[in-house]
Amino acid sequence: MNIILKAGRIFFGIFSSVGEIVLFFFDCLKYSILDKFYPKIFLQHLIKIGYNSLPVVGLTSIFTGMVLALQSYTGFSRFSAESAIPNVVVLSITRELAPVLAGLMVAGRSGAAIAAEIGTMKVTEQIDALKTLSTNPYNYLFIPRILAGIVSLPFLVFVGDIIGVFGGYLICTKVLNFNPVVYLQNTYNFVQFLDVFSGLVKACVFGFIISLMGCYHGYNAKGGAQGVGLSTTYSVVSSSILILLTNYILTSFFFDL
């Protein structure tokens, strides 16, 4: 009986959390229409989430591209299919790895920072102070961050695509002695608009998830430092799970699987 009760509580807990997140999103949507927009705050977060995440996304992409080239070579060389390596690298990077890895890295970096910043503002009554100073926290805190997440992730993923493909190129031409011109030609011939486009759409969705989760969990932080720490953890974990889940759904949608 106790186990059923606990399972029921967990189920309803998840269900009510999903409901709260959806309501939070609709409130953001409502106030983005009804109340004022803060372009300066939006630009600040565009730099924080987008530009400042470039090094970490770049490093992740280049090493992923390099490892992918090495591993593909190990497998493909067994049946003399080395010429397919540029294809594997560019498709894997643009369709899946760049968006998912950039999403996970930004969730750990910027999503956690958003939750910690808003959580600290919540527990130190700064959000209450905002309300009494005629400033809607949805418009001042949440909407600029969510928009910045949606706009900056595609930019990061596009850069990640280029760096990731370059990583594969570097290994294939400098270590595995591929012809550079042939490698680039193969890459160019194989890649299609939809491969890059699907990755960028995924990036928009991941950016939305990361910033929404950061804002939601930060806004619901309770207690003191421990509550802020928990909100950061929840933000990163929920963003990561949702990124992996929506990645599967979007892949099925784009490639009709």
Add this chain to the structure above:
Amino acid sequence: MRKLKININNISKKFGDKIVLNRLDLKVFESESLAIIGESGSGKSVLTKCIDGLLSFDTGTISFDQIKNIKNLSFLQMNKYMSKFGILFQNAALFDSLTIKENLMFANKNDNFSEILNEVSLPKSILKEFPSNLSIGVQKRIGLARAILQDPEILILDEPTTGLDPIIGKQINILIKTLVKKKKITTITVTHDMESVYEFSDYTAFIKKGKISWYGRSKDINKNGNLSLKNFIKGIY
């Protein structure tokens, strides 16, 4: 003739199973300074948060001037309602990623802040500082300046002297008294510092177990017959 500003009627507030406010009644009159005192956890801060709209209450009504019950206000009406209040929060609640000037600009964009800084006895050079570089006493002065700059109808002071040494606490009390009397703002002060009560409050409400246990003139507080209040004042438990 005292003019009624806020009428709190029979309000209750629960957090989970814990009853914090229990069918509480209180009246706040215009241009008067009301102190709300009581033990920690007795519901003082929750009561002020219900009054200024930062917390919703479960049952009862709070009327403010012509507004019959603030509970019926829409989100945007509530935003407008909240702007009637200037609040000095317990830990000042300055925006720590912004300079003092940017903090004050939230309350009034057009001011050059010379006058208000002079009123709270701070130099103009402080405008460039960040809150984290300032002591809590100075942060509270800035918090008070920010609250007053809004030109509020009601000033709420949440434990204005908590965390301050007795000398700075005394200075803050005198500062609040000067400002409140000069500007004739209706003031609600949440405190357990009796110095604040004696210094600048006209009336005092003593909360116990979520209800008003005693209400009267602050100057009569030591003549009261309420045992709980007597013990609270003397620090007897």
